[in-house]
Amino acid sequence: MNRFLSSMGRAITNLRQNWLISTITIGIISICLFLVGGYLLMTHNLQGVFETWKTQVRVTIYLRDGFPEEDVLALQDRLSSLSEVHSVTYTSKDKALEEFSAMLGEDRFLIEGLDRNPLPSSLRITPRDPYRNLDGVKIILGAIGDDPLVQDIQYGQDWLDRLDRLFKVLDLGAIVLGLTLSLAAVFIISNTIKITVMARRDELEIMRFVGATESFIRLPFLVEGVIQGMAGAILSLVLLGGVHALLASRSEQPILTMLNIETLDFLPFSAIGAILLGGMVLGGLGSLASVGKHSR
Amino acid sequence: MIQLFHVSKLYQKDIPALQDLNLHVPKGDFAFITGPSGAGKSTLLKLLFAEEQPTTGQILVHGRNIARLPVSRIHTLRREIGIVFQDFKLLPNRNVFENVALALEVLGMPRREISRRVWLMLKRLGIHHKMRANPLTLSGGEQQRVAIARALVNEPIILLADEPTGGLDAEASQRIMDVFADVNARGTTVIVATHNLEIVRTMGRRVIHLDAGRLVTGGST
Numbered sequence: 001m002n003r004f005l006s007s008m009g010r011a012i013t014n015l016r017q018n019w020l021i022s023t024i025t026i027g028i029i030s031i032c033l034f035l036v037g038g039y040l041l042m043t044h045n046l047q048g049v050f051e052t053w054k055t056q057v058r059v060t061i062y063l064r065d066g067f068p069e070e071d072v073l074a075l076q077d078r079l080s081s082l083s084e085v086h087s088v089t090y091t092s093k094d095k096a097l098e099e100f101s102a103m104l105g106e107d108r109f110l111i112e113g114l115d116r117n118p119l120p121s122s123l124r125i126t127p128r129d130p131y132r133n134l135d136g137v138k139i140i141l142g143a144i145g146d147d148p149l150v151q152d153i154q155y156g157q158d159w160l161d162r163l164d165r166l167f168k169v170l171d172l173g174a175i176v177l178g179l180t181l182s183l184a185a186v187f188i189i190s191n192t193i194k195i196t197v198m199a200r201r202d203e204l205e206i207m208r209f210v211g212a213t214e215s216f217i218r219l220p221f222l223v224e225g226v227i228q229g230m231a232g233a234i235l236s237l238v239l240l241g242g243v244h245a246l247l248a249s250r251s252e253q254p255i256l257t258m259l260n261i262e263t264l265d266f267l268p269f270s271a272i273g274a275i276l277l278g279g280m281v282l283g284g285l286g287s288l289a290s291v292g293k294h295s296r
Numbered sequence: 297m298i299q300l301f302h303v304s305k306l307y308q309k310d311i312p313a314l315q316d317l318n319l320h321v322p323k324g325d326f327a328f329i330t331g332p333s334g335a336g337k338s339t340l341l342k343l344l345f346a347e348e349q350p351t352t353g354q355i356l357v358h359g360r361n362i363a364r365l366p367v368s369r370i371h372t373l374r375r376e377i378g379i380v381f382q383d384f385k386l387l388p389n390r391n392v393f394e395n396v397a398l399a400l401e402v403l404g405m406p407r408r409e410i411s412r413r414v415w416l417m418l419k420r421l422g423i424h425h426k427m428r429a430n431p432l433t434l435s436g437g438e439q440q441r442v443a444i445a446r447a448l449v450n451e452p453i454i455l456l457a458d459e460p461t462g463g464l465d466a467e468a469s470q471r472i473m474d475v476f477a478d479v480n481a482r483g484t485t486v487i488v489a490t491h492n493l494e495i496v497r498t499m500g501r502r503v504i505h506l507d508a509g510r511l512v513t514g515g516s517t
Binding site: 006010017018202203205206207208209210211212213214216 | 345367368370371372373374375379385387389390398399401402403404446450
């Protein structure tokens with residue numbers, strides 16, 4: 001404990017004595033983590049948009065006329081019991097006409113005076129969350145099978161196909177971009193710390209000449225690196241908070257409106273924790289790796 | 297005390313810095329290492345404080361073979377040896393007191409004891425009145441006395457000095473030598489590598505003369 005406290009004291013003294021280079025290191029760490037955090041902020045908010053899109057995945061079965069309602073309800077029960085299905089809503093012919101009429105509004109005169117209701121009754125199936133994609137819909141279609149009640153099935157095949165491809169591209173892009181940004185951050189931060197260690201190689205050399213152990217030399221550098229990493233992470237979060245507040249205060253921006261984003265969320269606690277921890281680990285390991293190269 | 301048996305050091309293949317060196321320096325001795333540039337004086341000192349390892353041969357310091365000392369144990373040897381360099385190697389971001397205190401901080405000594413010992417050492421070397429000064433504001437002779445204070449403050453049994461009077465005037469050089477003589481009189485073994493033959497003559501101590509990595513004279517007392 002004493003040794004740790006003494007290392008802590010020496011680390012703080014070193015930070016004070018080398019304040020300029022420490023400030024530069026903290027600045028560079030914060031810029032790197034700001035970029036990573038900005039990327040996380042963007043994906044976090046877009047995730048909400050994607051979820052909204054996914055809830056719009058539906059399968060609508062249009063039913064033949066002339067079957068008794070019990071048969072329709074039996075089909076509804078059978079489909080509701082499927083593990084892939086969240087809910088099945090029945091819309092009768094009358095209800096469909098009512099909804100269509102409401103949709104036409106002032107133009108409802110177009111359908112007035114029809115001698116019979118031309119709209120079919122339907123069952124609208126909402127899949128459960130993991131099945132709100134093309135593969136899930138295909139499973140549900142298989143379960144419907146060749147039922148005599150079914151006249152037609154609609155599920156926006158083209159749209160769903162494109163959405164599926166878009167999600168696959170975005171998933172891959174997220175991994176590639178995330179990895180690239182993180183690797184760039186690791187590279188830049190470890191090189192910056194290397195420069196700070198190089199600037200103090202005389203100190204390292206003298207400490208070794210007067211009989212310091214490796215742990216005595218490394219511990220303050222480790223503590224310093226962790227402190228710098230944490231300070232950089234906090235600074236990057238403050239910057240991200242500022243940018244977020246600025247964007248959130250202008251919620252009528254065309255890009256947000258287009259994506260149907262009403263409220264811009266800040267990073268979740270897990271991401272804030274990851275940035276703080278990432279900063280400390282990067283700072284600490286970067287320092288240790290750099291000091292190690294000057295051994296003996 | 298210090299014994300070298302058939303020690304050779306090659307930095308590059310076929311270019312030996314030291315060749316088949318046999319040397320004995322008893323406890324409490326005061327010896328100069330002399331010779332022209334490239335004779336191997338600095339290499340010999342580096343071998344003694346394990347900055348370099350010999351290519352062949354054995355080196356005993358206090359009965360311990362340091363020729364194959366693992367890196368993790370080098371600090372134990374260096375705590376028994378004080379080292380002084382021509383360029384002083386003082387840290388410009390620490391004052392005189394803090395530079396000397398560094399040698400005791402690495403031992404984990406309590407702060408109060410560090411303060412007492414550093415003060416006494418600076419007083420002994422006559423630079424206590426400059427203890428809050430930045431080393432860069434001192435004269436060459438004063439800076440070297442700070443470096444000697446750092447080398448001596450943990451009471452080493454051996455003091456090694458590599459060209460300690462290089463760049464100093466005659467008066468400052470003599471003052472440094474007086475300090476070494478005093479340290480030696482208190483029982484510390486002193487080995488000084490130097491070009492300064494005037495100082496060597498004045499001091500009248502043992503001379504180990506090297507030329508082209510070979511021992512010419514002074515291998516044993």
